[in-house]
Amino acid sequence: MPEQKVVAPEFMFTEAAREEQFITGSEAVREAVRRANVDMAVSYPITPQSESMHLVGDIWAEGYIKDYYRGENEFAVMSAVAGAAMGGVRVFTATGGPGTMRALEMFPTWVGARLPIVCAFFTRGINSPLTIQPDTIEMAHLLDTGMIMLHAEDAQDLYDMILKAFIIAEQTEVHIPVGVFADGFFVTHTRDKVRVAPADIKLPPYKPYSAPVPVMDMENVPFRQMRDPFVMKSNYVSYAAHASWQQEVLAAAERARPFIRQYLGGLIEVENEQADVLVLAGGTAVCQSREAIAMAREEGIEAGLIKIKSLRPFPGEELRALTAKAKAVIVPEFNRVGWLSRELRNVVQNPDRVVAGPRVFGGMTMPPDLILSEIRRYARE
Amino acid sequence: MTKYRVLAGPEGYLPPAAACEGIRLPDVGWALIEGRHVPEQEALSAIVDKLLSAKRPFFFPGPNLLWEWKEGVAEKASALRKLADTAGARVIPMPDYRPKYPMINPAIEINPNHPNLTIWHNKIDVCVLAGVHCHYANVALKIIRGGTDCYTIAICGEAGHEDANITLRNAGIPQIEALTAMVAERRRLC
Numbered sequence: 001m002p003e004q005k006v007v008a009p010e011f012m013f014t015e016a017a018r019e020e021q022f023i024t025g026s027e028a029v030r031e032a033v034r035r036a037n038v039d040m041a042v043s044y045p046i047t048p049q050s051e052s053m054h055l056v057g058d059i060w061a062e063g064y065i066k067d068y069y070r071g072e073n074e075f076a077v078m079s080a081v082a083g084a085a086m087g088g089v090r091v092f093t094a095t096g097g098p099g100t101m102r103a104l105e106m107f108p109t110w111v112g113a114r115l116p117i118v119c120a121f122f123t124r125g126i127n128s129p130l131t132i133q134p135d136t137i138e139m140a141h142l143l144d145t146g147m148i149m150l151h152a153e154d155a156q157d158l159y160d161m162i163l164k165a166f167i168i169a170e171q172t173e174v175h176i177p178v179g180v181f182a183d184g185f186f187v188t189h190t191r192d193k194v195r196v197a198p199a200d201i202k203l204p205p206y207k208p209y210s211a212p213v214p215v216m217d218m219e220n221v222p223f224r225q226m227r228d229p230f231v232m233k234s235n236y237v238s239y240a241a242h243a244s245w246q247q248e249v250l251a252a253a254e255r256a257r258p259f260i261r262q263y264l265g266g267l268i269e270v271e272n273e274q275a276d277v278l279v280l281a282g283g284t285a286v287c288q289s290r291e292a293i294a295m296a297r298e299e300g301i302e303a304g305l306i307k308i309k310s311l312r313p314f315p316g317e318e319l320r321a322l323t324a325k326a327k328a329v330i331v332p333e334f335n336r337v338g339w340l341s342r343e344l345r346n347v348v349q350n351p352d353r354v355v356a357g358p359r360v361f362g363g364m365t366m367p368p369d370l371i372l373s374e375i376r377r378y379a380r381e
Numbered sequence: 382m383t384k385y386r387v388l389a390g391p392e393g394y395l396p397p398a399a400a401c402e403g404i405r406l407p408d409v410g411w412a413l414i415e416g417r418h419v420p421e422q423e424a425l426s427a428i429v430d431k432l433l434s435a436k437r438p439f440f441f442p443g444p445n446l447l448w449e450w451k452e453g454v455a456e457k458a459s460a461l462r463k464l465a466d467t468a469g470a471r472v473i474p475m476p477d478y479r480p481k482y483p484m485i486n487p488a489i490e491i492n493p494n495h496p497n498l499t500i501w502h503n504k505i506d507v508c509v510l511a512g513v514h515c516h517y518a519n520v521a522l523k524i525i526r527g528g529t530d531c532y533t534i535a536i537c538g539e540a541g542h543e544d545a546n547i548t549l550r551n552a553g554i555p556q557i558e559a560l561t562a563m564v565a566e567r568r569r570l571c
Contacts, residue, residue: 114516171540172515172539172540173406173515173539173540173541175516209450209451210539211514212514212515212516212517212519212539213514213516213517214444214478214514237494237495237497237498238494240395240495240524240527240528241493241494241495241520241524243395244519244520244521244523244524244527245520247397247398247401247523248398248516248519248520248523250398250400250401251398251399251400251401251519251543251544252400254398254400254401255400255406255540258405
């Protein structure tokens with residue numbers, strides 16, 4: 001196993017000297033996992049995440065990860081990492097698109113079992129006819145699983161968010177899974193400059209005996225929980241227990257807010273927030289929005305940008321305050337349904353100001369001109 | 382600033398998680414009394430008041446004190462036992478979290494999935510959870526607050542519990558021994 005020194009997360013994230021590498025998003029995943037002191041990774045290939053977990057396999061071969069194997073399918077992978085996490089080790093996996101959908105049952109299961117799994121989702125289309133192209137629609141299906149959801153704009157975000165996700169997820173009072181989402185192909189398969197910490201340092205190990213649930217040995221007392229379904233009875237007492245359990249999971253996500261602020265600098269990032277017209281976006285739609293806002297500025301039109309980094313917990317209070325005086329909030333998205341604009345409409349005053357688009361899907365790119373057209377229209381109104 | 386207060390129940394059919402009502406966990410060195418952030422010392426005094434004014438105080442030590450997961454557990458468990466004895470409280474251990482269906486014996490058992498049964502049966506008016514894994518403690522605390530009038534105290538070795546009426550955080554042997562000394566002193570003066 002390569003020599004790596006354990007350092008405090010704060011040192012890893014802010015103080016350690018960083019080297020700039022010109023790498024793909026998939027390679028950024030590898031570099032994050034290399035420094036994350038991961039015990040176990042399980043993979044199953046699906047485009048566009050295949051290369052990421054292939055590269056994670058490479059660093060297992062180099063000795064950076066204790067155990068690694070290929071599962072039978074995505075459901076099996078997500079079940080396997082659940083078992084590993086219940087056993088008290090730090091685990092990582094990744095999937096995307098139809099793989100996400102195939103494994104869907106396991107995500108609320110992870111949350112309910114309070115498992116601090118970090119999973120990267122590289123999003124793509126999920127519909128028939130089959131497409132492997134970029135699309136963020138799978139995220140709509142995960143919004144109410146209970147997991148924390150972070151959305152990376154680029155490879156740098158992806159690297160940083162994966163490392164920080166372990167620290168956020170493993171806080172005793174949080175201790176629920178974190179999904180780190182990046183737009184497939186646009187981030188995973190393109191090269192970008194990524195500043196990484198030295199490879200000879202790593203995060204502190206996971207502390208399973210500070211978990212809010214016991215480390216589980218399925219065969220021995222005191223915790224044969226899964227063989228004794230705990231509240232699967234038809235009576236009020238059982239319903240009340242299950243309700244309290246679900247509330248506690250919601251509470252755990254609430255408790256993540258200060259840690260997301262501490263490690264990611266906030267649930268959102270804002271530029272030019274005083275502008276009458278704001279653009280709210282997540283993932284690579286942020287990059288396209290930056291371009292559009294720069295083009296608008298050349299025409300003498302001011303627009304602001306809200307980059308959403310955390311979808312769960314959702315920055316409702318922040319967005320209510322930021323958008324209070326805006327004339328319009330434009331929400332460009334890489335999906336058909338416009339789930340982010342729906343989320344925003346639910347929290348802002350006067351939701352008619354939310355412009356649900358432009359939207360592209362099925363693998364289409366989003367020319368900044370589309371966003372610029374909307375900025376022009378609402379700036380002139 | 383939230384207006385929600387974590388008061389003794391019965392709060393109703395389905396009380397909310399206090400964290401979702403805006404109650405935040407205390408910082409290190411601080412504690413919560415009914416959702417208010419207070420210095421730890423103030424919370425220690427409030428715990429002593431509650432224990433000594435209770436008619437039927439009970440301690441519910443959980444697996445983190447009953448099973449020797451890590452160093453120091455036995456010493457901490459002994460310290461908690463001394464506190465319970467000094468306060469004149471009874472002890473019902475929570476050795477695991479498996480429900481015992483069709484029915485537990487509420488006179489001698491408690492389970493985080495239906496703690497109200499034990500509290501109702503024993504007419505417990507103040508209870509202290511210690512060494513209960515945080516998830517299970519919160520599950521139990523909401524059920525207790527929803528259906529009973531029992532006043533809940535959490536002596537937590539981790540980050541604390543918004544759903545308890547009083548919670549300490551990072552509580553170890555020093556806090557437990559301080560409580561024991563305070564209880565003994567108050568008893569001596571009475």
